[in-house]
Amino acid sequence: MLDAIVIGGGVFGARLAEWLAxxxxxxxxxxREQDLLLRASLTNQARVHRGYHYPRSFVTAARSWVNAPRFEAEFRACIVDTFxxxxxxxxxxxxxxxxxxxxFCDRIGAPVTEAPAPVRRWFDPARIEAVFTVREHAFDALALRAELRRALEGAGVRIRLGTEAVRIAAGPAGGLRLTVEGPTGTTELVAREVYNCTYSRLNALLHASGLPRIELRHELAEMLLVEPPEELRHAAVTVMCGPFFSCMPFPPRGLHTLSHVRYTPHRTWADGPSVPWRDPDVARGPTPPSQGPAMLRDATRYLPLMAGSRPVDSLWEVKTVLPRSEVDDSRPILVRVGHGLPGLTCIAGAKLDNLYDMFDILAPGPAATREAAR
Ligand SMILES: Cc1cc2nc3c(=O)[nH]c(=O)nc-3n(C[C@H](O)[C@H](O)[C@H](O)COP(=O)(O)OP(=O)(O)OC[C@H]3O[C@@H](n4cnc5c(N)ncnc54)[C@H](O)[C@@H]3O)c2cc1C
Structure with missing residues (x-):
């Protein structure tokens, strides 16, 4: 019998598997994909949140301010801080x-200064009240993938790629039996503990196994990839806090992402015990027409130099949050230990630096020690 199986090779599953080993x-x-970090852990805005983005949720902001430096220290080689x-x-x-x-920045202890005059002049003063400059970095998901792969190999974790977990049930000797379908057909794996880290598809395994689903909200998100204007090559801009936009470096492609609160979400839907089951990969539907032009048009009203950006592509991914995030924009981690079966833990991360909240919940003491040892 294995000690543990982790389902889902995104940042959360990969880092957790290494920690468990x-x-x-x-x-x-x-x-189930052919490599690690091909889903939400790759297709996101790449921001290592330090809290500035969450003025409406003190806890999320304060936790980000604590966790971001831990993430940056652990994954130093994956951090882009040149903007x-x-x-x-x-x-x-x-x-x-x-x-x-x-x-709010003072309350969470996060330094903030008025932006230099040349930067303030980028913006339309009729629409923008003030501009602040902060230190907040991006991460490179491709470097993160390479680092996590190395760490998993070093820890002796067996990685089964192209393998989908399809069902879980109680197994022999108090363990869990996981049915997986992979390149060699259907296999039964038995382990003392199983961790479901499948993010937007958290409920797929639960549903297929007759276990209670967890209440979640999904949205099909579009981020426009742009070649930024010269002024933004070494800069990111976020307009707070409402139906506005962010433009940030996206290291895996050497471009910037443009996301917009109004135009990035194309479809939203509820998932949980009170609504009929829809697999998010099906519910997201066919890729709709891009709303990139509307994002660019609106961003240009606040930041006229955005007119000089060149749209290159769109990135699409299902974004999953807890229902309460819709009210206060909070981003807590979800960790359900013993969900439906003894030994089964379900985890959904919300943002990358929440890794450390996961460790603190699962094992407060040893987590800190292992992190320090890396
Ligand atoms: C548009 C967007 C923007 C975001 N921006 C940011 C940001 O700027 N900063 C930030 O910190 N966070 C951001 N996030 C959130 C962040 O991306 C997620 O919190 C994080 O990637 C979740 O990691 P994960 O490992 O849980 O999920 P994933 O990376 O999605 O990993 C889950 C894995 O499970 C696999 N899987 C699914 N079902 C099965 C199955 N049955 N069997 C086997 N494998 C399976 C999938 O293939 C996938 O690889 C953003 C998310 C989105 C979508």
Whole structure:
């Protein structure tokens, strides 16, 4: 019997599998794609959140301020810090004023300064009340994949790629039996513990196994990939806090992503015990027409130099959050230990630095020690 199986080779599953393999425990990682980090852990905005983005959720902001440095220290080689991040505050329609934003940064202890005059002049003063410059970095998911793969190999974790977990049930000797379908057909794996880290497809395994589904919200998200104007090559801009936009470096492609609160979500739907089951990979539907032109048009109203960006491509992914995130924009991690079966733990991360909240929940003491040892 294996000690543990982790389902899902995104950042959460991969890092968790490595952590579980400490002290010679036998751990396998099951990923249905042909490589690690091909889904949400690759297709996202690449921001290592330090909290500035969450003025409406003090806990999320404060946790980000604590966790981001841990992430940056652990994955130093994957961090891109060669740009300045400017947070602009909209005059109308914003849920936060410049004064409130500054007070909020002081409360979480995050340094913030007024942006230099040349940067302030980028923005339309009729629409933007203030611009602040902060230190907030991006991560390179391709470097992260290489680093996690090395760490998994070093820890002796067996990685089964192209392998889908399809069902879970109670197994022999108090363990769990996981049915997987992979290149060699259908296989039964037995383990003492199973961790479901499949993010948007968390409920797929639960549904197929007759276990209670967890309440989630999904959206089909589009981010426009642009070649930024010269001024933004070494900069990121986020306009707070309402129906505005962010433009950030996206290291895996050497371009910037443009995302917009109004145009990035194409479809949203609820998932959980009270609604009929729809697999998110099916519910996302066929790729709709891009809303990139609308994103660019609106962003240009606030930041006229955006007119000089060149659209290259769109990135699409299902984004999954907890229902309460829709109210206060919080991004807590979900960790359900013993969900439906003893030994089965379900985890959905919400943002990458939440890794450390996961360790703190699963094993407060040893997590910190292992992190320090890496
Ligand atoms: C548009 C967008 C923008 C975002 N921006 C940011 C940001 O700027 N900063 C930030 O920190 N976070 C951001 N996030 C959130 C972040 O991407 C996620 O929190 C994180 O990637 C989740 O990691 P994960 O390992 O849980 O999920 P994933 O990376 O999706 O990994 C889950 C894995 O499970 C696999 N899988 C699914 N079902 C099965 C099965 N049955 N059997 C085997 N394998 C299976 C999938 O193939 C996938 O590889 C964003 C997300 C989106 C979608």
């Amino acid at each position: 400490a002290e010679g425990r036998r751990v396998e990682l099951v990923e 300045a991040h400017h947070y602009a505050i909209g005059r109308t329609g914003s849920k936060v004023s410049a004064r409130q934003f500054r007070t």
